[in-house]
Amino acid sequence: MNRKTALIAALFGVLAFAAPAQAARVEVQWWHAMSGVLGDRLNELVEKFNASQDKYTVVAVAKGNYDEVTNGVIAAYRAKRPPEMVQIAERGYMTMLLSGAIVPVQDLMDQKAYKIDWPDFIKPVASFWSYKGRMSAMPFNSSTPIFWYNKEHFRKAGFDKPADTWQELEAQLYAIKAKGVSECGSVLPGDFYWSLLENYSAINNQPYGTLANGFDGLGTEFVYNKTKVVSQVARLKKWLDDGVLQIAGQGFSPEQLFTSGRCSTFVNSTASHGNIERNAKIDWSATFLPHENDINPPLNSTIGGGAIWVMKGHTPERYDAVAAFLDFVAQPETQVWWHGVTGYVPATNKAYGLARERGYYKDHPTREIAVLQLSRGTPNENSRGFRFGNFVQTMLAQRTEVEAVFTGQKQPQQAMDDAVKRGNEILRQFEKLNAGKDTEADGKPK
Amino acid sequence: MTPRPGKARTLKHGRPDREPGLKRANFGHGPGLPTLLLLPQFLILVFFFFIPSLRALMQSVLLSDPFGNNVHFVWFDNFTALFANGEYRQSIVTTLWFTVAQNVITLAVAVVLAFATDRVVRARSVYRTVILLPYAIAPAIAGILWAFLFNPVVGPLAHMLHALGIGWDPNRNPSDALRLVIMAASWKHICYNYIFLAVGLLAVPASLMEAAAVDGAGPIRRFFLIALPMLGPTVFFLAVMNFIYGFFETFAIIDAVTHGGPAGATNILVYKVYVDGFVNLDLGSSAAQSVLLMTFALICTLLQFRYFDHKVNYGV
Numbered sequence A: 001m002n003r004k005t006a007l008i009a010a011l012f013g014v015l016a017f018a019a020p021a022q023a024a025r026v027e028v029q030w031w032h033a034m035s036g037v038l039g040d041r042l043n044e045l046v047e048k049f050n051a052s053q054d055k056y057t058v059v060a061v062a063k064g065n066y067d068e069v070t071n072g073v074i075a076a077y078r079a080k081r082p083p084e085m086v087q088i089a090e091r092g093y094m095t096m097l098l099s100g101a102i103v104p105v106q107d108l109m110d111q112k113a114y115k116i117d118w119p120d121f122i123k124p125v126a127s128f129w130s131y132k133g134r135m136s137a138m139p140f141n142s143s144t145p146i147f148w149y150n151k152e153h154f155r156k157a158g159f160d161k162p163a164d165t166w167q168e169l170e171a172q173l174y175a176i177k178a179k180g181v182s183e184c185g186s187v188l189p190g191d192f193y194w195s196l197l198e199n200y201s202a203i204n205n206q207p208y209g210t211l212a213n214g215f216d217g218l219g220t221e222f223v224y225n226k227t228k229v230v231s232q233v234a235r236l237k238k239w240l241d242d243g244v245l246q247i248a249g250q251g252f253s254p255e256q257l258f259t260s261g262r263c264s265t266f267v268n269s270t271a272s273h274g275n276i277e278r279n280a281k282i283d284w285s286a287t288f289l290p291h292e293n294d295i296n297p298p299l300n301s302t303i304g305g306g307a308i309w310v311m312k313g314h315t316p317e318r319y320d321a322v323a324a325f326l327d328f329v330a331q332p333e334t335q336v337w338w339h340g341v342t343g344y345v346p347a348t349n350k351a352y353g354l355a356r357e358r359g360y361y362k363d364h365p366t367r368e369i370a371v372l373q374l375s376r377g378t379p380n381e382n383s384r385g386f387r388f389g390n391f392v393q394t395m396l397a398q399r400t401e402v403e404a405v406f407t408g409q410k411q412p413q414q415a416m417d418d419a420v421k422r423g424n425e426i427l428r429q430f431e432k433l434n435a436g437k438d439t440e441a442d443g444k445p446k
Numbered sequence B: 001m002t003p004r005p006g007k008a009r010t011l012k013h014g015r016p017d018r019e020p021g022l023k024r025a026n027f028g029h030g031p032g033l034p035t036l037l038l039l040p041q042f043l044i045l046v047f048f049f050f051i052p053s054l055r056a057l058m059q060s061v062l063l064s065d066p067f068g069n070n071v072h073f074v075w076f077d078n079f080t081a082l083f084a085n086g087e088y089r090q091s092i093v094t095t096l097w098f099t100v101a102q103n104v105i106t107l108a109v110a111v112v113l114a115f116a117t118d119r120v121v122r123a124r125s126v127y128r129t130v131i132l133l134p135y136a137i138a139p140a141i142a143g144i145l146w147a148f149l150f151n152p153v154v155g156p157l158a159h160m161l162h163a164l165g166i167g168w169d170p171n172r173n174p175s176d177a178l179r180l181v182i183m184a185a186s187w188k189h190i191c192y193n194y195i196f197l198a199v200g201l202l203a204v205p206a207s208l209m210e211a212a213a214v215d216g217a218g219p220i221r222r223f224f225l226i227a228l229p230m231l232g233p234t235v236f237f238l239a240v241m242n243f244i245y246g247f248f249e250t251f252a253i254i255d256a257v258t259h260g261g262p263a264g265a266t267n268i269l270v271y272k273v274y275v276d277g278f279v280n281l282d283l284g285s286s287a288a289q290s291v292l293l294m295t296f297a298l299i300c301t302l303l304q305f306r307y308f309d310h311k312v313n314y315g316v
Helices: A003-023 A036-052 A066-078 A090-097 A105-111 A123-129 A151-156 A166-178 A192-203 A229-241 A254-259 A270-279 A316-330 A332-342 A349-357 A366-374 A391-406 A412-433 B032-059 B077-083 B086-119 B124-136 B139-149 B156-163 B174-202 B206-214 B219-230 B232-249 B251-257 B269-279 B283-311
Strands: A026-032 A056-062 A085-089 A138-143 A145-150 A184-188 A245-247 A263-269 A284-287 A304-311 B062-064 B071-073
Touching: A026 A036, A026 A066, A026 A316, A036 A056, A036 A270, A036 A316, A036 A332, A056 A316, A066 A085, A066 A090, A066 A304, A066 B269, A085 A090, A085 A316, A090 A123, A090 A304, A090 A391, A105 A304, A105 A316, A123 A138, A123 A366, A138 A270, A138 A316, A145 A151, A145 A192, A145 A270, A145 A366, A151 A166, A166 A184, A166 A229, A166 A263, A184 A229, A184 A254, A192 A229, A192 A263, A192 A391, A229 A245, A229 A391, A229 A412, A254 A263, A254 A270, A263 A270, A270 A332, A270 A366, A284 A366, A304 A316, A316 A332, A332 A349, A349 A366, A391 A412, A391 B269, A412 B062, B032 B062, B032 B283, B062 B283, B077 B086, B077 B283, B086 B124, B086 B174, B086 B219, B086 B232, B086 B269, B124 B174, B139 B156, B139 B174, B139 B251, B174 B232, B174 B251, B206 B219, B219 B232, B232 B251, B232 B269, B232 B283, B251 B269, B269 B283
Parallel strands: A026 A056, A026 A085, A184 A245, A184 A263
Antiparallel strands: A085 A304, A138 A304, A145 A263, A145 A284, B062 B071
């Protein structure tokens, strides 16, 4: 081949690759908050989608943690350049829903004529992410806290497994400490407000706020200062004082204290499966969260994690791409894969059934705990979930008050009274800001 | 009239006799070139200071959702709410403690180090490099480092303290937490102070020190009576800079070391501005706080110039 023909061939080669790329692919952005193992998996998911067809390209952009993603989206929206899709944590639900900046996913999917089997989404997931019966965001990474334990520590202390109730568990943890099996029975999770106060309330059928924990309107008020949450805080304080519970503190994660075999138990999201499998050098297992001995049967736990929101203000072609991607995410195959590699809950019953059928839970029994715990019993007003405006802010106020108990500055009752008072002021501010919006956010386009 | 030091001396041949080194820059005729040269700085100020400040002032009288689709004008509600808030008042006290302690520690350590390396003859540059290293470390990394070293469960330095019988636990003891962030913030800023003081010491005339030594003054006496007064302007400048550092630039350290806890014990004003604005998304309150923070800093700096400045002798 002489030089001329080679050049011509090269030119055709370039054209052959360049032409379809220019003509077809519509590019959309998805901002997310996943890092580490989870971030790698998310990128794999996006690559799978991009490889599955030749019309659309989804670009996944890691924007830091959930707070940073939220801030990034707000700044971008105010500058009139929002991404098409964004992953927001469950605490931001009301802020996003009433923002006037989003397109409810069910509307989008209807408009683009995608058939999604919405009733098939597992109940706690569907009820959390939908408003007035219509899905506002696409459930993506749903999780719930479960109870992780070191099998060897329990064996050495003469127990088969952790007890079901807080009372018996307390005796076990004190025994583990007394027998010198480990110096720390449990480690306080960084998000203890989620697992040990909110989910505690749901499982033990305690009201957290009025109006069905905020599901029935903006006029909700916190009431957890009048429930077993107060004695739960007192219990944690007692464990801390007796050295049965440790705070990992900054510079070190609670998970590391558990996986290194220093602490015998640990309450954390089912999403830690990936990390724990990778890092743990101990013989670990997991089970349901404990409940109070006078609650029978315990109720379901509630979900955390994030969902994919669609932002307003883009062209129809881009929404075609968004809808195609969301449809891909909702497919049972995608869900099963994502569930398996991350530990997040499968979002639909079909996906859960598929995982069972394939015998997935025989090899990975702890992966099923979250699903079983989420669908245990009949959800009632206390266990449906938590839907409060400015939820991050009220949670931080509560967290500060609980810390005041841990530092010995306040008694549990006093601290919870103060937390509720502060929380209610924050709720009233949200209500004032969003007054009259209740009907607008009907899930229907204006 | 007797000539005063520091001012232009008496006229000689009808022209002011300028001291060597203090030449006036000449930009030719007209305002063109000076304006052009000032423009970049001016633009930076406009875009990164004046416009954001104005936006903060506007936002501070508004109640709005984060996306800005619902905005209510609320007069000074954001400000009155702050002063009615016990947490905010505690934050003011914490900030004052933090800033003053950080300032004193930073200056004291830097002065000692600067004086020590000034006296060292061998391998002086090695010492200086080592002392300057922390400045090259990002605040968040420095914070994590300190948090880890003093972590009550796994930190080696915390274990040493425990072995000495000190019940160190910044997770459950508010004053330990405050001590930890003061140490971390000071450590990060000592090098900045050090470099100015080390250079300042070079300017102290060797003849004066030698004369004092001949008169029998020991190194400590020479330091306090000669070197330190001559460093006055530098120390004053550093005190102002440390103050601004403590007020505005320490939030990354707080975020990495304590997250403002436990129970708000290390929630200094600038961290509170960050949390309320970027985590809680309460933009009105956050803006009101940043306006107040700027006012506090302005007042404190003015007071420093008004009172402290008189005690500094520039005429050496």
